[in-house]
Amino acid sequence: MTKIEQGQIIKVGMADWKIVEPPDTIRTSGLGSCIGAVLYDETKQIAALAHVMLPDSTMAKSQDANRAKFADTALEDVLEMLNKKGCxxxxxxxKIAGGAQMFSYSSGNEMMRIGPRNTEAVKEILSHxxxxxxxxxxxxxxxRTIEFNPVEKTLHIRTVNQGESII
Known part of the structure; x- marks a missing residue:
């Protein structure tokens, strides 16, 4: 009888990203307006998860800001590392999740639409x-809280007061 190897759950914090290989899975919590972007290579069974807070690094107040905080720089760094690993x-x-509009604003101020803008930015960068x-x-x-399994290629999503779904 073969023993099924039990992996660890690798946790990704806010404004962070990590790469995982089987038997490990990868998880991030606290996705409100943030986007959890999972990029994976089915052949290599390698996956990365970026927890992106803001759409664009031009919003950074300083040049030495955390690159994982922004969609453009986080995904650029993730892709570079995945390529180094042979992907x-x-x-x-x-697969992406998050991008909620956590608060309602009557002003119609575009800057307050962080969730939708994060979603648009991630999709645009991936399309590029x-x-x-x-x-x-x-x-x-x-x-939302999300967890990705690189073997099954499933993204488990737990949504507050709405249970769990799998995409």
Whole structure:
């Protein structure tokens, strides 16, 4: 009888990203307006998860800001590391979750639409690299926790007061 190897759950904090290989899975919590972007290579069974807070690094107040905080720089760094591990952009696929509008604003101020702007930015950047978003659970006004399994290629999403779904 073969023993099934039990992996660890690698946790990704806010404004952070990590890469995982089987038997480990990767998880992030507290996705409100933030986006959890999972990029994975089915052939290599390698996955990365970035917990992105803001759409664009031009919003950074200083040059030495945390690159993982912004969609453009976080995904650039993730792709560079995945490529170093032998992944090819042409094989990468993406699943994204988050991008909620956590508060309602009557002013109509575009700057306050952080969740939708994060979603748009992540999709635009992935499109630029020709990485297809094959599944998403974005928008709404609820927080999410996500966990990705690189072997099963499943993204488990727990949404506050709405239970769990799998994409």
């Amino acid at each position: 090819s952009n042409s094989r990468l696929k993406a 690299y020709r990485i297809k978003v094959i599944a998403e659970d974005t928008g709404g006004n609820k927080g």
